[in-house]
Amino acid sequence: MRKVKKKVMLILTTLLSLTMLLSACSSSNDAATRPEPNQKEEVVLKGYLLGEAPKGMPAVLAKLNEKLKKDINATIDLNYIGWGDVQSKYPLLLASGEDVDFIFSADWNYYVEQANKGAFYELKPEDIAKYMPKKSAAIDPTAWEEAKINGKIFMIPKTTPDSNVFVAVLRKDIMAEAGLTEVKSLSEIGPYLEAVKKNHPNMIGLNLDSQVDLPTPYQQLMRDKIGYTGGPFGGGPLAQGVAYDFTDPTGKIYSMVEEPYLSAQRYAAGIMKDWYDKGYVNKNPYSNKIRSKDNFVEGKSAVAFGNSIDIASTLEAAQAKGIETYIIPSLMPNGKVPIGNYIGAGISIAANSKNPERVMQAFDLIMEDPSYVYLTYFGIEGKNYVITPDDKIGLPEGITADTNTYPPDAAGFWFVNKALFKPMSTWPQTYIDFWKKQDEYNTSDFALKGFSFNSENVKTQIANLANASTQYANPIYIGAVKDVDKAFDELAKNLNSAGLDKVKAEVQTQAEEFLAKKK
Numbered sequence: 256m257r258k259v260k261k262k263v264m265l266i267l268t269t270l271l272s273l274t275m276l277l278s279a280c281s282s283s284n285d286a287a288t289r290p291e292p293n294q295k296e297e298v299v300l301k302g303y304l305l306g307e308a309p310k311g312m313p314a315v316l317a318k319l320n321e322k323l324k325k326d327i328n329a330t331i332d333l334n335y336i337g338w339g340d341v342q343s344k345y346p347l348l349l350a351s352g353e354d355v356d357f358i359f360s361a362d363w364n365y366y367v368e369q370a371n372k373g374a375f376y377e378l379k380p381e382d383i384a385k386y387m388p389k390k391s392a393a394i395d396p397t398a399w400e401e402a403k404i405n406g407k408i409f410m411i412p413k414t415t416p417d418s419n420v421f422v423a424v425l426r427k428d429i430m431a432e433a434g435l436t437e438v439k440s441l442s443e444i445g446p447y448l449e450a451v452k453k454n455h456p457n458m459i460g461l462n463l464d465s466q467v468d469l470p471t472p473y474q475q476l477m478r479d480k481i482g483y484t485g486g487p488f489g490g491g492p493l494a495q496g497v498a499y500d501f502t503d504p505t506g507k508i509y510s511m512v513e514e515p516y517l518s519a520q521r522y523a524a525g526i527m528k529d530w531y532d533k534g535y536v537n538k539n540p541y542s543n544k545i546r547s548k549d550n551f552v553e554g555k556s557a558v559a560f561g562n563s564i565d566i567a568s569t570l571e572a573a574q575a576k577g578i579e580t581y582i583i584p585s586l587m588p589n590g591k592v593p594i595g596n597y598i599g600a601g602i603s604i605a606a607n608s609k610n611p612e613r614v615m616q617a618f619d620l621i622m623e624d625p626s627y628v629y630l631t632y633f634g635i636e637g638k639n640y641v642i643t644p645d646d647k648i649g650l651p652e653g654i655t656a657d658t659n660t661y662p663p664d665a666a667g668f669w670f671v672n673k674a675l676f677k678p679m680s681t682w683p684q685t686y687i688d689f690w691k692k693q694d695e696y697n698t699s700d701f702a703l704k705g706f707s708f709n710s711e712n713v714k715t716q717i718a719n720l721a722n723a724s725t726q727y728a729n730p731i732y733i734g735a736v737k738d739v740d741k742a743f744d745e746l747a748k749n750l751n752s753a754g755l756d757k758v759k760a761e762v763q764t765q766a767e768e769f770l771a772k773k774k
Contacts, residue, residue: 284383294328298610300617301332302357302602303348304667305364308335311660315634322627327616338466339544342491342721349350349374352607357614359667360410360603362596362707363486367404369603371711375409376604376611383408386615387768389623390414393672398597401705410601411618413670417595418693420584421485422474422566424551424559427579429455438583441475442526444558448535451557460535461547462556463733468547469493469540471560475585475734476523481515482587488762489710489717493732495724495750496717498764499703502589503511506702506770508763510755512747523740524731531734540733552576552657563693565664567686571656574683582689584696591698596705600669621668625675631668632676633659647680656681705771713761716754 312333320330336344341364348355349369360366360375369375383399384391394414402410423441430436433450441615445729448460463469470493474485482501486492493607495511509516530536537543548569551559559569573580586592602618604611620627633640633648639661643649650659663679710717727746736742 259657278662291759294613295323296328298329298613299332299649300329300356300610300614300703301334301354302614303334303336303343303355303357305336305338305413306665307337308333309661309665311634311639312422312666314638315630315661315666318635319531319621319627319630322630323388323620325616326620327613329610329613329617331617333720340491346374349605351770354607354616355605356610357604357618359670360598360601362598363492366410366598366601366603367707368489368710369713370404370407371709374603374606375607376606378408378411378615379605380408380703382612382615386612387411389619389747393623393674394709395597401597401707401762403498404707404709409601409669410598411615411622412597412601413599414597414622414672415674416597416598417599417669417673418563418697419484419595420586420693420696421471421562421687422561422563422585423475424470424548424561424569425581425583426557426573427581428553429557430581438581440479441472441583442479443587444583445530448557451535455557458555458557459537459550460557461530461538462537462543462545462550462558463560464543464546465541466544466546467492467590468560469729470732471528471547472558473523475560476521476526477586478587480519480522481590482589482593483516483519484593487511487720488708489713489758490721490724493724493729494721495728495746496720496755497759499766501593501701502587502591504702505765508759508766510750510759512743512750512755517550517743520731521739521743524734524742527732527734528736528739529536529734536733541729552578564669567663567682568659569663570686571681571685575655575657580683580685582685584692586696590696593698593701593704594699598707602670622670623672623675628671628675631666632671633663634659642677643680645680647678648676649680685742703766703769706766708762708765710761712757713754713758716758719753720755720758722752 264717316333323329323331326498345365346369356537362666371576372598390411398412401406402408402412425438425447429447429450432454433446435447451460461472474483477483482500483498487494487496487498490496497508498516499506499508500515511520547556548561548566550556552569552572553751561569570580573676577678608614621631637651641649727749730736731742731746
C-alpha cells in the first residue's frame, strides 16, 4: 500500500511540475521561455477561413502579423473561401496539394470527412501541451474527446461552445401595419409579408441569398414540427439525406423523405410555395450574394435571418438607422435548441503543412491571449472598438455599427475564447432581452450529443445526394415548384437513386454503436 501511495505521489508531483512549467511558458512573452520549434527562421503561415474579409481586414491583419512576428517569428497569409464556394472549393483545396498550413474546420463543414481522408495533421497530446499551453489551461478536456476521429485529434476546437439559436428578425413598424403585436413562429408572418408587398414596393419580404439564406426560412418552418437543426449527416445545410429528431430520446435515424420528416418538409414546403406564389420571396435567390440581414439594414429585405451571435451587428446597425426590431427565435417543438458543441468551429492544420508547430503556437495566441482575441474578433482598439468607462466594449466616437469596417464576428474568427469578452455597450435592448433567454432555450439533453458520423464508406453516395439536392430540393426550399407532392416524389426518387438507403444504413450502424457505448 505504501508503494502505491509513493507512486501516486510521484505522479502527482510530476504532473504539478509539468503544469508549473507550462504555466511559466504561457505567462511570459520572453523568447527564452516560450516553446520554440525553430523560431530563428521566420515563416509565413498560409490559411483559409470561411466567408468574406471585412473592409478593415488588411489593417487588422497587418497588426496581427506585427504581433505574431514579435512573439513567434511568423506571419499569416490569410485567404477566404466564399460561402457559395465551400462545397466545391474546400475539399479540392485540401486534395490539390496546394501549400496550405491551416483551414477553418467544423463538424458541419467536412471535419470528419476530411480527417478520414488524411487531409489534416494529427495533433498529438504531447504537442498540444508543448505548443499550446494557453489552450491546454483554458479548455475542458472533453473538447479534445469530441474532436477525436478514431482516437486521434485533427482539430484545435473552440474553448467555449456557442448558443446556436437561429433567429428571424422583423421590423416593428411593418408589424404595426400588419396588426401584429406578437409573433412566436415564422409561420405566423403571412400578414407581415402581405403588408410589405402592399406598402413597401422597394422591399422584398424574404430577400434570400444563394449561400446561407436559401434553405433557412424553410428549415425554420420545419422546426415547428420536428427537431431538425439544418444539415443531414455527412451533408451541408443545403443537402437532403439522413437525420434524426433531436426531441426523440431514442436517437432513431430517418431519411428525410420518410415520416416523420416527410410531413415536416411538406408543411414547410406548402408555406414557402404560398409565399413564393404571392411574391413574398425574391424570384431568383441563386444569383443573389447579399445576405438577408445585410439587405434588412438597407431596407431591401423585410426579414433578416441569422443566429444568436451574428445577428447582433445587424440589430445594432438597424437601431442606428431608427429601425425598431423584433426577434423570433427558431425553436424545436419542445421549445428548446441543442447547445453548440466544441467542434462547431475550430482550426485544422493541413497534413502537408511544413510548420505545424508554428501554427499551433499562432492559434494558441489567437484563440486564448486576450490581446489577440480582441484584435481578431473586434478589430483595432480606438478604430473599430473601445473599452468604455464602465468596462464594456463600445464603438469609437463617430463610428456606428453600419460604418464600422470590422464588425464583431464578421471576419471568420469564430473559434476564439468568448469567455474573455466584456459585455457589449452597443447591444440594443431587443438583443439584451433575447440574450437573457438563451439558457431557457438551450439544452444538452439529446440522444446523439457528441456523435460524429464517419462518411468514408458512403462518400460517393453523399456526393450524389448533394447533387440531387441542388437540382430537386433547392426549388422546394424557396417555394418555386408547381406541385409540392410531385416535387417530393421527384426528390425522393432521385435521392433513392443516389444511394440514400446505403447512407441511412451506415449512419444507423454507427449511431447504434455510439448509443451502446453510452449505456
